[in-house]
Amino acid sequence: MEKFKKVITADGSFTFYHPLFGESYHSISAGAIGESLKKFLLPSNLLWKAKRQKEIYLLEVGFGLGYNLTVTAVKLKEVRPNLKIHYFGLEYQIVPPIGELELPSPYEGFHEKLRENLLKKEKTSFEIENVSVNLLLGDARKRIKELGNLKFDAIYHDAFSPKRNAELWTLEFLALLKEIIKEEGFWVSYSTALPVRRALWELGFKIFNTKPVGRKSPGTAATLKGTPAGDTVYPLSEKEVKKILTSPKAVPYRDPCLCLPREKILENYLNTIGNNSKRET
16 A cells, blocks of 8 residues: 655645545645634634633544644633543544654644554543543444433534545434534534535534635534534525535435445445436436
C-alpha cells in the first residue's frame, strides 16, 4: 500500500493524504486548523454552550488526526477554564502518522499529550486537562451502540467523503446519531452531499448552511430543535431546499443491516437513481 503522504495546507498546518481512501484528512484550501475551527467548532454552538454549561458532551465520527478535538478543547477552555468536556470518537484505527504532527500555539501542548497517550501509552481512554477522551476503535456502525443512553451537545461528522466512506453516511447510521444528540444539539459536517442532506431531512432535522471555508461551497449544520448562535450558520435557499426534495440524486444511501460494504451501498444508490431517471423519461 502507498504510504501516508504529509501535505501542507493553506494556513501552514499539516495534514496527511490517506492512501486507502484517496483523500486528505483535511481541506488543503481551508487549512487543517482553520477547518477544525470554522467548519466544526464555530457552527456547533459549543462556544455558546460553554458559557452556560459546566459540562459538554461531544461525539465525533472520524477522529482522524485529532485536530478537531484539540482545537475544540483549547478554545472551549478559553471560554470556561474549568469546563468538563466528555469526548467520544468513532474511528476505525489510529494511524501512525499522527505521531509526526506538531501543531502550532496554542494547540501544541494538548495535541502532544494526545499523541503521547495514543502512541506511547497505547491508551484509548484517558484524561487531558479535564477533558475525558474516549476512542471507540473499529466499525463505527457497531461501536456506536456502546454509547448507550448518552446524549451529545454536538456531533462532528468528519468521516471521509460519502463517495469514499459511504457506510458512515447512510440513513440508518444517521438515524443512530439522531437517537443520541440532544434536541437542541447540532450535527455539523463539511459535506453538502445530496444523499446526506436528504437523509437528514427525512429524519426530521432542520438543515442549515455553514460559511464556506477555503472553497465556494458551504458545509452543513443540522438540528432537531436548536437555534444557531452567531453568524456562521444560515438557512438554506429555496433553490437548495427544492434540490433536496426533487433532485433524482437526492436519495439517501441505505444500509438496512448496518453491515453492507461501502461498494454495495454505492452500487445500490447508483441503481436507485438510475431507476428514478428512467421513470422520469
